[in-house]
Amino acid sequence: MGLPVKRKKDLVAVSLTFVALYLYWVVLSGILDVVHLSLGILSALLVAYFFSDLLMQRTGRGYVSATITRVFRFVPYLFWLLCQIVRANIDVVKIILDPKLPISPCIIKFDPGLSGDVPLTLLANSITLTPGTLTLDIGSERSYYVHCLTQHHGEELLAGEMHLRVGAVFGGDDA
Amino acid sequence: MISIITLISVILLMLGSFFFIAGSIGLNRLPDVYTRLHATTKCDTLGQSLILLGVMMYEGMTFTSLKILIIAGFLLIANPTGAHALAKGAYLSGVIPCENTEPDEYRDLCAEVDDDLAA
Amino acid sequence: MIEFTVTALLLVGAAVLSLYRTIIGPTLPDRIVAVNVIATCTIIIHVLIAVILDQPMFVDIALTYAMLSFLVTLAAARYLATGRVFV
Numbered sequence: 059m060g061l062p063v064k065r066k067k068d069l070v071a072v073s074l075t076f077v078a079l080y081l082y083w084v085v086l087s088g089i090l091d092v093v094h095l096s097l098g099i100l101s102a103l104l105v106a107y108f109f110s111d112l113l114m115q116r117t118g119r120g121y122v123s124a125t126i127t128r129v130f131r132f133v134p135y136l137f138w139l140l141c142q143i144v145r146a147n148i149d150v151v152k153i154i155l156d157p158k159l160p161i162s163p164c165i166i167k168f169d170p171g172l173s174g175d176v177p178l179t180l181l182a183n184s185i186t187l188t189p190g191t192l193t194l195d196i197g198s199e200r201s202y203y204v205h206c207l208t209q210h211h212g213e214e215l216l217a218g219e220m221h222l223r224v225g226a227v228f229g230g231d232d233a
Numbered sequence: 234m235i236s237i238i239t240l241i242s243v244i245l246l247m248l249g250s251f252f253f254i255a256g257s258i259g260l261n262r263l264p265d266v267y268t269r270l271h272a273t274t275k276c277d278t279l280g281q282s283l284i285l286l287g288v289m290m291y292e293g294m295t296f297t298s299l300k301i302l303i304i305a306g307f308l309l310i311a312n313p314t315g316a317h318a319l320a321k322g323a324y325l326s327g328v329i330p331c332e333n334t335e336p337d338e339y340r341d342l343c344a345e346v347d348d349d350l351a352a
Numbered sequence: 353m354i355e356f357t358v359t360a361l362l363l364v365g366a367a368v369l370s371l372y373r374t375i376i377g378p379t380l381p382d383r384i385v386a387v388n389v390i391a392t393c394t395i396i397i398h399v400l401i402a403v404i405l406d407q408p409m410f411v412d413i414a415l416t417y418a419m420l421s422f423l424v425t426l427a428a429a430r431y432l433a434t435g436r437v438f439v
Binding site for chain 1 (some may be wrong): 255258272279297314330
């Protein structure tokens with residue numbers, strides 16, 4: 059992130075963006091004849107040339123292999139997250155359908171000790187999807203303000219392993 | 234003769250609609266906007282994932298089911314992000330959490346910012 | 353085929369329940385949350401209609417609707433937080 063400086067176009071970033079955009083085009087159009095495929099190549103090339111910086115952020119030497127490693131480490135995390143989401147829903151549905159409505163909401167501060175835009179966003183969305191917690195805001199010094207449905211959920215988040223897992227996906231470096 | 238895939242798809246569809254209806258009931262039962270966001274975000278995200286998965290199993294491997302996969306992935310990212318933005322917006326617009334919300338550490342932060350602006 | 357119709361009807365029921373909150377909701381954020389739920393129901397119903405009528409076009413409409421409703425949510429949140437939508 060930062061100011062939009064004029065930089066030389068990176069050929070690897072442009073071509074990777076092109077591949078991603080072109081696959082998306084083929085899936086969305088669904089027609090495999092010459093006209094549609096060549097139109098797709100044209101528009102994907104144009105967009106990839108001008109906006110490759112948005113999809114692939116350069117973080118020094120070897121960022122392509124770092125990104126690929128992250129994608130591979132992200133897949134197990136995704137499965138773990140899906141299990142957590144199912145657990146969260148069963149929890150919340152139990153609370154909602156309970157006639158006594160046993161809630162004790164609270165807003166707590168939570169400092170995960172992460173940095174970088176992508177890890178922070180991933181952790182915020184994961185917190186929102188998992189048991190009884192909802193991210194309100196990311197304050198200064200990268201601490202989260204989390205709304206919890208019950209006190210018990212807040213304690214679970216503070217004691218939990220989620221931020222450690224997100225940190226492990228990104229390997230401790232700044233993304 | 235009902236095949237296994239049809240059976241799984243029906244089970245996924247029914248589970249998904251159960252979660253949707255539970256989320257809507259929660260929207261009506263819970264006391265303030267933040268707890269309502271809890272109910273709707275979680276139940277809607279899981280409900281839509283299950284229903285779209287069921288439709289994809291029924292469709293098989295086609296371009297249509299790839300598109301449905303894109304919709305499911307997009308909603309999986311968009312729902313929590315929207316809920317986060319709405320919760321922050323609601324807090325900043327002055328909606329007070331229900332009275333037994335304790336502790337409320339975000340209120341202290343907002344009070345500090347207000348003091349800074351006044352100074 | 354009947355299972356898709358039943359699911360769509362159940363989703364309409366969920367949307368009607370949310371409509372009740374939209375009408376009585378004491379504050380503006382309550383109403384926006386409820387409208388958001390109705391939008392998600394609409395997206396899923398579009399996909400189900402695509403399967404029921406065998407018209408793949410409705411999936412594209414659902415995709416566009418999903419992106420638009422996300423944009424509307426963000427604009428509404430921005431309006432709540434800052435009191436304006438543009439600038």
